[in-house]
Amino acid sequence: MLVLTWATPGRAADLAHELADLLRDHPQIRAESKGVDSSREGVNRTFSDYLPRVRVTGDIGPESVDNPTTRGRGPDPYRRLSSAGGISVTQNLFNGFATSSAMRSAELGVEIARLTLEGTQQQVLFEGIRAYLDVLRQQRLITLSRRNEQTIQRQLNLEDARVQRGSGIAVDVLQAKSRLQLARERRITFEGALADAVTRYTQVYGHAPDLAAMVDPQPPVAEIPPTLDAATDVALEENPSVSNAGSQTEAARERKRAVRSEYYPSLDLVGEANYEKDKDAVRGTRRDYSVLLKAEWDLFTGLSTRAGVAQATHDYLARKDREELVRRKVIEQVGLAWQALLTARDRLDLLDNAVNIATAVHDSRKKLREAGKETVINVLDAENEIFNAEINYTAAAYDERSAVYQLLLSMGRLTATRLDLPAPSDG
Known part of the structure; x- marks a missing residue:
């Protein structure tokens, strides 16, 4: 029976530690994390619309005025150092719920960024x-290839010894050499595949793998319903793509509400205090204060508001359709991943028996060959059958592992918590 050892991670190069560092260091994750921070600042900026606006103005400088009034005082123009200052405080009281809608949109923006x-x-x-599993897979295939080469090489040596003793035939040696050549070609192919796997690994993790320290991971199969x-229900509840689509639909509804605010008047409470000295050819000091309720209402805007509401409505309905599409896609992904896992497990049982x-x-053929009742080509073919069965078993074993993680991804459960990842290492 062929046994593949799935060891428990225990070294710094195990999958759990690599993934923990990946969550911290991967540039795409860092970029999305900064997007969340940006969205939070957008909420703070939008909240400022609830607060009053305070504006201070002032000017000072020489003023020269020549008009009928100043000429009535004498032939020379009015010249004097003038100054003025003022402060105004404006508090919006009502704007058709535009501010509350903008605030809700900003909060949804944070939620969308977080889900993204x-x-x-x-x-x-x-x-x-x-990438980690692919490196392990190719390493295992190379190990099998080298073992196959060694077995064929031993058979070649036996046949060559028989020829030297006069009890063998040269064609058997040639057949063994031919099979050895094929085994070497296959090993070289696997070594090339390992080089490709290492390249992909380096792209993902930002460093080359420590091949000697890598160990086979143990997937969290307890997380699978x-x-x-049941798996589909979990996906519709926990998959971030579904939640993200729902939040984007809600954001489209808020944009529709924001456009509707243009139908309403805007009411502001405005307090002002102004100071002027020797301003506009008026000698002396002037102070004035006011507290006003100001209203603005666009009674006709060329039907732009109506068109904007219609556009926002279509956008909202389109978002609802996209949300439904996302739900269907997630259901499909769960179904495909579920079947892939079942198929991999069934194949694994059959391929174990095939080995x-x-x-x-x-x-049996080897014993017959030793007794002189079997040809070397049949022995080599039997050895090749073992090799092919081991290759298929190895591929199925790693396919099963990958299928578990694929199913967790489709359900939205491929998280650091459910994978029980440790804290990132220093680096």
């Missing part, structure tokens, strides 16, 4: 897991 960050984190985690329906059968056949 969460979705990006899960997608990057899956990309990191897939017992049925497809056992191929091994038994090879052992």
Whole structure:
């Protein structure tokens, strides 16, 4: 029976520690995190519309006035150093709920940015897991290839020894050499695939893998529900794509509400205090104070508000349709991931048995060959069958691991908490 050891992570290069550092260091995650910070500042900026506006003005300088009034006082123009200052405080009382709508839109912007960050984190985690598993897969295939080469090389040596003793035939040696050549070609192919896997790993993690320290991860299978329906319900509740689509629909509704505010008047409470000295050819000091309720109402805007409301309504309805599409896509992803996991597990059981059968056949043919009752080509073919069965089993084993993480991603459960990731290492 072929056994692949799925060791518990225990070194700094294990998957959990790599993923913890990935969440901290990946540039796409850092960019989305800054987007969340930006959205929060947008809320603070929008909240300022609830607060009063305080404006201070002032001017000072020489003033020269020549008009009938100043000429009546004498032939020379009025010249004097004038100064003026003022302060106004404006508090909006009503603007058709535009401020509250803008505030709600800003809060939804934070929620959308947060959900986008969460979705990006899960997608990057899956990309990191897939890159890690691919490196392990190719390493395992290279190990199998080298073992296959060694087995064929031993058979080649046996056949060559038989020829030297006069009990063998040269064609058997040539057949063994041919199979050895094929085994070497296959190993080189796997080594090239490992180089590609290392390149992808380096792109994701920002550093090359420590091949000697990598260990096979143990997926959190306890997070997978017992049925497809249960997994679908979890996805519709927890997948950030679904929540993000819902928040964007709500944001479209708020934009519609914001446009409707243009139908209403705007009311402001304005307090002003002004000071003037020797201003506009008037000698002396002037002070005035006022507290006013100001109203503005656009009674006709060329039907622009009506068109804006209609546009916002269509945008809102389009967002609802997109939300439904996202829900369907998520349901599809869960179904595909669920079936991929079931298929991988079924194949794993069958391929484990295939390895056992191929091994038994090879052992029997090898004994017959030693007794002179079997050809070398059949022994080599039996060895190749073991190798092919082991390759298929290895691929299925890693496919099963990947399918678990793919299902967790589609459900929205591929998070640091559910993966039980440690704190990032210093770096």
